[in-house]
Amino acid sequence: MKIVKNKPYYTYRLLKKNPTQSIEQREEITGIAIKKHHDLKRLYIELSRPQEDFPTTILLKDNDIDQFNLKEGDIIDYVCHPDDVMLGCVLWKHRVDPFPIIEEQSQKVASKRISPKKARRAFLPIFEGLNILTVGGNPSLTDYLKEEIEKRSGNFIRLRGYEKRPTMVAKIKSADIVVVYTEAISHEAMYLTKDICKKYDIVHTFTKNCGKNQFVKRISSLKKKLPQKNAYFMIALSRPASFFLGKQFNQLTLIISK
Numbered sequence: 001m002k003i004v005k006n007k008p009y010y011t012y013r014l015l016k017k018n019p020t021q022s023i024e025q026r027e028e029i030t031g032i033a034i035k036k037h038h039d040l041k042r043l044y045i046e047l048s049r050p051q052e053d054f055p056t057t058i059l060l061k062d063n064d065i066d067q068f069n070l071k072e073g074d075i076i077d078y079v080c081h082p083d084d085v086m087l088g089c090v091l092w093k094h095r096v097d098p099f100p101i102i103e104e105q106s107q108k109v110a111s112k113r114i115s116p117k118k119a120r121r122a123f124l125p126i127f128e129g130l131n132i133l134t135v136g137g138n139p140s141l142t143d144y145l146k147e148e149i150e151k152r153s154g155n156f157i158r159l160r161g162y163e164k165r166p167t168m169v170a171k172i173k174s175a176d177i178v179v180v181y182t183e184a185i186s187h188e189a190m191y192l193t194k195d196i197c198k199k200y201d202i203v204h205t206f207t208k209n210c211g212k213n214q215f216v217k218r219i220s221s222l223k224k225k226l227p228q229k230n231a232y233f234m235i236a237l238s239r240p241a242s243f244f245l246g247k248q249f250n251q252l253t254l255i256i257s258k
Contacts, residue, residue, distance in 0.1 A: 027082040036072040064090040127154025133175035135159045136185030161189035172196045178204035
């Protein structure tokens with residue numbers, strides 16, 4: 001021990017490792033580009049892992065931003081717990097040489113404006129006929145989610161998680177797909193949503209932070225889990241007439257009454 005400016009400083013050295021104590025687990029992801037969430041006005045990164053279907057969005061902490069003087073476009077290394085990428089922090093900031101700036105020509109080509117009607121036609125109606133419900137979540141974010149769903153002909157339903165129980169149950173039962181934002185909802189509302197979805201076999205998922213682009217991808221993936229309403233009818237048509245009416249019939253005549 002030594003005293004520096006009236007403060008004690010101690011020197012430690014390892015004598016023997018304790019074999020019964022597990023080594024702290026950590027996972028390092030290198031070369032991640034920082035992006036800026038223009039809706040939330042926050043810096044974030046996206047982590048893509050083999051065991052996950054979609055990349056995970058992680059909002060950077062203020063102390064990491066201040067410590068490394070981070071900004072949009074920076075390249076960093078991120079360290080986290082292997083079982084939960086949310087439990088992590090920025091480990092290193094890489095030096096990135098700036099690209100040479102090429103001056104634009106003075107004559108610019110006039111851009112063609114797309115009318116709102118034509119812009120809406122650019123989105124395929126992939127959510128047509130679907131009632132998509134979000135429970136919890138940031139109100140400013142859910143406004144953008146509503147826009148993304150309705151662009152694709154879906155019906156967007158929203159629950160803050162503080163409504164009365166009958167109201168919540170009725171809206172949950174009317175939904176085809178339910179997305180629960182666990183970081184902006186009470187435990188009581190989250191468990192109620194989970195129980196109702198399981199009881200009525202409603203496709204549902206839980207997320208901590210899912211932006212609008214990831215939201216559309218996740219809904220598209222969950223849509224595949226929905227039951228096919230016309231599956232039995234298609235199987236029936238694939239059978240020959242003799243399967244239904246006996247071997248003595250070779251064809252099936254359908255009489256449609258008006």
